[in-house]
Amino acid sequence: MPINLSKGQKVDLTKGNPGLKKLMVGLGWDVNAFDTGADFDLDASAFMLGENGKCPTEKEFVFYGNLEHKSGSVKHMGDNLTGEGDGDDEQIQIDLSKVPSNVVRIAFTVTIYDAEGRRQNFGQVSNSFIRIVDEVTNTELIHYDLGEDFSIETAVVVGELYRHNGGWKFNAIGSGFQGGLAALCGHYGIEVA
Template identity: 70%
Template sequence: MPICLKKGEKVSLTKDNPGLKNVLVGLGWDVNAFDTGGSFDLDASAFLLTDSGKVSAQEDFVFYGNKEHKSGGVVYMGDNRTGAGEGDDEQIKLDLSKIPQAITRIVFTVTIYEAEARRQNFGQVSNAFIRLVDESAGKEIVRYDLGEDFSIETAVVVGEVYRNGAEWKFNAIGSGFSGGLAALCAHFGIEVA
């Protein structure tokens, strides 16, 4: 049975799962089809941050345009352009043993592709969640259902996996941003053309 978190709650991933190494991060959502009539393309991404709260290099941003971190520790598994169907819509795999020591936080975000042009926002998205699965045991260990707290936001910081001494922990964030992917990139130190 996974631990179900509420916004702002934190839990240790490795305390009850010693030796945890391979983690599948699943992100999912449904869209309210009646709102815009247009299709939604939501994109998951991961920012690998140092103690500064920023990336140390452009390559520390893993998404559909940079699918694997140079360490091999974070891999984006592909773009689902509709959100249709049950379960995870997009997945990011972690190998905690390969994450460089300088990386202290991995922040998971979801953005709406071309949100402003399509007049779409997270108020039109429902049933959003993030879940972490211990791949070696095949079991879901943490789940965070975001709820319906959003209106005009076009990007969401869903949660983060972070180091705390020798442990890895998860923080359920659920914080919305306006300005889409560009706003998130600027916030985490990525230069956008």
């Protein structure tokens, strides 16, 4: 049985799973009934952060435009343009053994593509979740439902993996931002054109 987390909860991933290396981070969502006349294109991203809470370079930002970090430690499995269907809408693979030593946290975010132009926000999204699966055993370790706490936000920091005493923990964050992907990039030290 996976551990179901609530906002702000932290759990040790590697303590009970000492051999844990390969993870699949699945993110999913549904769109509420009312229609803005455009598809909802939600995008999952991973920001690989140093001690200062910033990405060392723009190459540590893994998203639909940069699907894999050069270390092979973080790999985005591709963009889902509509979010239709059950289960994970987007997936990111993590190999903990390959994460560069200067990366102490990996933050997972979801943003709404062209939210302003399409007049969309997270108040129109429901059943959002993140789950972490041990890829070797295909066991779901963690499941975090974001709940319906959002209204005008266009970007959400869902959670993060972080190093702790030689192992890895997960923190369920669930905090929203206005300003979409550009706001998140600024927060994590990435220059946006």
